[in-house]
Every structure is written in C-alpha cells, then in structure tokens.
C-alpha cells in the first residue's frame with residue numbers, strides 16, 4: 001500500500017474517532033439535561049454547598065450525606081447551562097458510594113482534565129465516563145461551567161457553604177480540614 005493511501009486512511013479513522021467523541025459528548029449532555037440524575041435536596045444532608053459561576057449564571061446547590069468518610073447519598077439542583085447540569089448529574093452518579101478521598105481525587109483529576117493539565121488519553125486517571133468532558137479544554141468559556149459542580153463538591157466536603165469560580169482564592173486550594 002502506498003504511503004499516501006495509508007495516510008489518508010489514517011486521517012479518516014482519526015476523523016471519525018473525533019466525530020464519535022463529539023457525538024458521545026452531545027448525547028451525554030442531552031441525556032443528562034433531559035433526565036438529570038440525583039436531582040433535588042437531601043433532607044438528611046450532613047454537608048451542603050452552593051456553587052456560583054457568575055460568568056455564565058450557573059447556580060447550583062449540592063447536598064451530601066456522609067457516613068464516616070463514605071458518600072452515601074448526593075443530590076443537586078439549581079439553574080445552570082447544559083454543560084454544568086450534565087457535569088453535575090454525571091458527577092453525582094460517579095461519586096455516590098465513593099470515599100471522600102476518592103471523590104477528592106476525582107475533583108482534582110476533573111479539574112486537571114478540563115484545564116488541559118491531564119491528558120486522559122495518555123495518563124492514568126479515575127474519571128471513567130467523565131472523559132467525554134475532555135473537549136471543554138478547547139472552549140475556555142465553558143471550562144468553568146463544567147468545573148463548577150466539582151468546585152461545589154470540594155466545598156461541601158470541606159464544610160464551606162458557598163463557592164464561586166470567581167473567588168479570589170482558588171477554592172480547590174482550600175486546605176483539607178479534618179483529615
């Protein structure tokens with residue numbers, strides 16, 4: 001086979017792989033917006049936080065129920081754009097049943113993926129299906145929409161009642177309390 005044919009086939013398969021990941025991204029966003037998982041407020045929450053992204057107008061409430069260091073239940077609600085809502089919905093499904101430490105690791109990995117510091121196609125991670133959000137790193141205005149639920153989870157785990165993507169201090173740098 002001539003090199004240029006191989007090249008063009010390679011280009012083609014790369015192109016369709018990228019189209020697949022875009023389609024998957026759109027499907028996930030649509031699905032979680034139509035049917036957000038774990039929507040609402042936990043009546044018996046042990047930890048709560050409110051997250052704001054003034055740049056987009058995203059405003060979410062997150063409530064958690066911890067048993068020891070295990071996240072037994074988690075719910076969210078609020079007004080937000082589709083990316084924020086899908087990210088929050090997916091986050092709740094993935095951190096439920098996890099330890100606080102594992103959830104914090106996902107917070108850091110998600111933040112690193114969304115800001116382009118972690119290449120999930122090459123480096124080890126624990127993000128699973130959340131890698132569909134890797135593409136937001138190329139959309140600077142949407143990065144904060146995708147990260148807000150994770151900021152809010154971090155804040156809730158540290159008993160901070162409010163967090164904002166526009167806070168002076170990076171909320172993810174808040175020292176760990178009680179561990």
Ligand code: ZN
Nearest residue numbers: 056058081145
């Ligand atoms: Zn948003």
